[in-house]
Amino acid sequence: xxxxxxxxxxxxxxxxxxxxxxxxxxxxxxxxxxxxxxxxxxxxxxxxxxxxxxxxxxxxxxxxxxxxxxxxxxxxxxxxxxxxxxxxxxxxxxxxxxxxxxxxxxxxxxxxxxxxxxxxxxxxxxxxxxxxxxxxxxxxxxxxxxxxxxxxxxxxxxxxxxxxxxxxxxxxxxxxxxxxxxxxxxxxxxxxxxxxxxxxxxxxxxxxxxxxxxxxxxxxxxxxxxxxxxxxxxxxxxxxxxxxxxxxxxxxxxxxxxxxxxx
Amino acid sequence: xxxxxxxxxxxxxxxxxxxxxxxxxxxxxxxxxxxxxxxxxxxxxxxxxxxxxxxxxxxxxxxxxxxxxxxxxxxxxxxxxxxxxxxxxxxxxxxxxxxxxxxxxxxxxxxxxxxxxxxxxxxxxxxxxxxxxxxxxxxxxxxxxxxxxxxxxxxxxxxxxxxxxxxxxxxxxxxxxxxxxxxxxxxxxxxxxxxxxxxxxxxxxxxxxxxxxxxxxxxxxxxxxxxxxxxxxxxxxxxxxxxxxxxxxxxxxxxxx
Ligand SMILES: Nc1ncnc2c1ncn2[C@@H]1O[C@H](COP(=O)(O)OP(=O)(O)OP(=O)(O)O)[C@@H](O)[C@H]1O
Ligand SMILES: [Mg+2]
Numbered sequence: 056x057x058x059x060x061x062x063x064x065x066x067x068x069x070x071x072x073x074x075x076x077x078x079x080x081x082x083x084x085x086x087x088x089x090x091x092x093x094x095x096x097x098x099x100x101x102x103x104x105x106x107x108x109x110x111x112x113x114x115x116x117x118x119x120x121x122x123x124x125x126x127x128x129x130x131x132x133x134x135x136x137x138x139x140x141x142x143x144x145x146x147x148x149x150x151x152x153x154x155x156x157x158x159x160x161x162x163x164x165x166x167x168x169x170x171x172x173x174x175x176x177x178x179x180x181x182x183x184x185x186x187x188x189x190x191x192x193x194x195x196x197x198x199x200x201x202x203x204x205x206x207x208x209x210x211x212x213x214x215x216x217x218x219x220x221x222x223x224x225x226x227x228x229x230x231x232x233x234x235x236x237x238x239x240x241x242x243x244x245x246x247x248x249x250x251x252x253x254x255x256x257x258x259x260x261x262x263x264x265x266x267x268x269x270x271x272x273x274x275x276x277x278x279x280x281x282x283x284x285x286x287x288x289x290x291x292x293x294x295x296x297x298x299x300x301x302x303x304x305x306x307x308x309x310x311x312x313x314x315x316x317x318x
Numbered sequence: 319x320x321x322x323x324x325x326x327x328x329x330x331x332x333x334x335x336x337x338x339x340x341x342x343x344x345x346x347x348x349x350x351x352x353x354x355x356x357x358x359x360x361x362x363x364x365x366x367x368x369x370x371x372x373x374x375x376x377x378x379x380x381x382x383x384x385x386x387x388x389x390x391x392x393x394x395x396x397x398x399x400x401x402x403x404x405x406x407x408x409x410x411x412x413x414x415x416x417x418x419x420x421x422x423x424x425x426x427x428x429x430x431x432x433x434x435x436x437x438x439x440x441x442x443x444x445x446x447x448x449x450x451x452x453x454x455x456x457x458x459x460x461x462x463x464x465x466x467x468x469x470x471x472x473x474x475x476x477x478x479x480x481x482x483x484x485x486x487x488x489x490x491x492x493x494x495x496x497x498x499x500x501x502x503x504x505x506x507x508x509x510x511x512x513x514x515x516x517x518x519x520x521x522x523x524x525x526x527x528x529x530x531x532x533x534x535x536x537x538x539x540x541x542x543x544x545x546x547x548x549x550x551x552x553x554x555x556x557x558x559x560x561x562x563x564x565x566x567x568x569x570x571x572x573x574x575x
Contacts, residue, residue, distance in 0.1 A: 096436070181421075189419040192379050193433040193486065194408045 084276050088206060091199060098204050105208035113169045113216060120165060121220040124157050125149065125227025133235070142236055146246035149228045154251050158221035159259050160307065163266035166213060167299040171274040174205055175295030178278020179288040187279070202279070206271030213267030214260050221259075258314045265310065266303050273299045322517055324538055327357040331390075332490055332522045333378060338387035340373055347373050349546030351387070355490070360516055360523045362537030364530075369543045371526040372416060375492040378524075379413050380404050392489065409437060412483035412521075416494040418475040420467035426478055427463040430454070430485050437486060449485060456518070457481045457511060473504040480511065484519065491515060491523040497532045509535045 065072040129149055136142050178201060181187050190197040225247060232238050238246075274295035281287040333355040340348040347370035355361055365371050376382040377389055380396050389396045394407055421429050430450045434441060441449075454460045457477045467475055476496060483491065496512065497505040509532050515521055516536075525536055533540055533554065540557045542550040550557045 096439075184417065184422070185415050185419040186421055188376075188381055189413075189415060189421070189482075191381060192408055192411075192413040193437070193482070194405045195433060195436045196405075 080280070081272070081276055084202075084279075085272060087198060088203065088272065091196075092203060092207075096199070098200050101200060102204040102207055105204050106212055109166070109170050109208055109212045110216070112173065113166055114219075116165050116169060117162060117216055117220050118223055120161055121158070121223030122227040124161055125153065125224035125229075126231050127227075128152060128157065128224075129228045129231040143246075145232055145236070146228070146238070146243050147250040149232075150225060150247035151250055151255070153221050153224045153228070154255050154259055158217050158224060159262040159266065160303075161224075162213060162217040162220045162263065163270070163303045164300060166209070166216065166267070167270050167303060168296055170209060171270045171295040171299045172292040174209075174271070174274035175277045176288050176292035178202075178205075178275060179281030179291035182279060182281045183283055183285070183287055202275040205275055206268065209271030210264055210267040213270070214263040217259065217263040254314065254318060258310065262307070262310050265306055269302050269306065270299045273302065320513060320535060320538075322513070324358055324360065324516055325520075326359045326538060330357040331355060332357050332392055333524070334388075334390040335378075336388045338374070338377065338389060339385045340370070340377060340382065341385060346546060348377075348384075351543075351547055353541065353548065355522050355524060357522050358516070358520065359538050360512070360525060360536055361539045361541055362525045362527060362533040363541050363543055364528060364533055365526075365543030366528065370546065371543060372494055374543070375413065375494060375524060375526065378492060379408060379411055409486055410489045412486065412488035412491045414476075414479050414483050414491065414493045414496060416498065418467070418472075418479040420475055420478055420482070422467045424466075425463070426454075426459070426465050426467070426470070429467070429478065430482050433482065433486055453481045453485050456484070456514070458507075473500045473508070476500070476508065477511065480508075480515070484515065487519065489521060491521045493523060493525045493527075495526055495528070497527060497529045502531075505529065505532060506535075508532075512536045 129145060132145065132148060133142060136144055136148070178187075181201070187197045187201070190200065228247075229238075229240065229243050232243060233240075274291075277291040277295040277298070281291040331354045333353065335351055335353040338348050338351040339346075351374060353361070353374075363371050363374065373382060377384050378391060378396065380399065384397055391407060392410060394403065396404070396407070399407060420426075421432065424432065427450060430453060431446060434446050434449065438446075450463070451460065454463060457480060459474060459477055459481070462470060462474060462478070467478070470478065480493070480496070491512075493512065496508050500508065512523065512525060513536055516523060525532070527533055537554060540550070540552065540554050541548045542557060
């Protein structure tokens with residue numbers, strides 16, 4: 056074999072080339088995920104450990120933000136409804152807002168910050184200290200052990216966290232409505248749930264699955280492709296969060312469009 | 319010098335490299351490397367920082383892909399292996415990283431158990447514990463089994479790294495600067511460990527270093543890497559006996575370090 060001459064010259068410009076290479080690599084990452092997901096060995100223990108971590112890390116924040124979103128959103132909506140004397144619509148208005156939009160988004164953004172950054176930093180530091188190479192050379196598949204488990208854990212945990220976040224937000228809303236309009240729990244529940252359709256719930260679950268997958272894939276990719284040095288660790292954590300959030304908003308727009316077409 | 323005569327079979331090469339090229343962009347790191355490692359032999363690769371010593375052994379285990387040349391390990395052409403064959407080959411080649419690369423979320427015991435659990439799933443817990451105990455005893459660190467890597471000293475971490483590699487009973491060992499940054503006494507301990515591994519487990523090794531004491535006490539063959547290829551190859555006296563300038567260069571370099 057003769058040495059191949061390599062040229063440093065970018066095809067278009069360094070940034071543009073870099074962008075397309077990244078997109079290409081992320082698709083490679085995703086396709087590898089689907090190719091290997093059903094193949095043995097299954098790293099069940101590591102998967103459960105990751106689920107526990109993800110839940111553990113985000114539960115306090117998810118509880119707090121859930122309660123506050125419910126409470127504040129109710130307070131902010133009351134004056135406009137009061138103008139028409141329609142405060143009795145508050146429960147159904149709030150519950151629709153929570154189920155359709157607030158719970159999935161709030162959960163996803165919080166997990167992107169909390170979980171995405173920690174996965175990005177963890178894998179990046181394993182990369183720069185050569186722990187990932189060490190797995191590779193001892194014939195352990197680091198993709199299965201590190202990436203698969205984390206991506207699956209994110210994908211499974213996000214819908215669960217979203218449901219929890221939505222319920223807590225409804226509690227927040229109920230507290231405010233109960234204090235101001237003296238609505239009983241029974242009436243609140245009845246009003247809140249009559250207007251929620253199966254499609255609403257299904258769409259939100261799909262959203263949460265997609266967001267979870269996005270956070271997992273993006274932060275694992277960033278960690279795996281961290282540049283050498285400690286600087287790379289911070290950068291991976293940071294970029295994981297920014298890119299996950301960016302993609303989550305784009306996906307939100309697309310999914311809402313699709314759901315509205317079905318509706 | 320070595321305390322025993324190693325049993326080298328010059329007829330049998332376990333690693334054979336011909337015309338190896340590797341560059342990163344415009345940085346031409348390896349430019350035509352040829353190397354033969356015989357069964358039972360310890361080759362020491364000397365070279366200044368940045369000459370591509372780590373790159374060379376990473377190509378041998380398939381962590382990096384060569385631009386040109388052939389890399390034959392135990393009769394198999396490494397760059398052409400598929401994932402499955404590469405995995406099987408890697409079980410026979412132990413790689414000790416320059417900085418240990420211990421899994422820092424696991425204890426020392428778990429670090430050693432991890433490769434065993436993945437690669438020998440049929441092994442009973444008792445057998446596994448026995449193997450771990452044996453390896454820890456061989457590297458003289460039995461008491462650290464429950465500690466986290468962060469609690470160990472640099473030298474201990476390197477020795478655990480060697481132990482983690484030994485646990486899969488490889489035929490070939492690749493050491494990346496096993497003694498760099500350690501005090502002379504710990505260096506001697508590691509040199510003795512490398513020799514003991516060669517003696518006890520009948521391994522063939524490539525040892526990367528810029529420490530002349532390490533080279534002298536562990537190497538059966540010394541190879542000097544400069545500007546992308548080996549400029550000298552032979553036993554310690556052949557390589558350094560005739561050329562004062564080369565020794566001076568290395569001694570000066572050792573002092574700068
Ligand atoms: N993954 C990589 N990407 C780009 N360049 C690399 C990569 N790995 C190594 N290099 C470059 O290859 C050259 C040789 O690196 P290498 O790590 O092999 O040096 P070394 O001989 O092991 O030095 P040291 O004694 O300091 O460990 C360096 O110039 C380095 O910048
Ligand atoms: Mg090196």
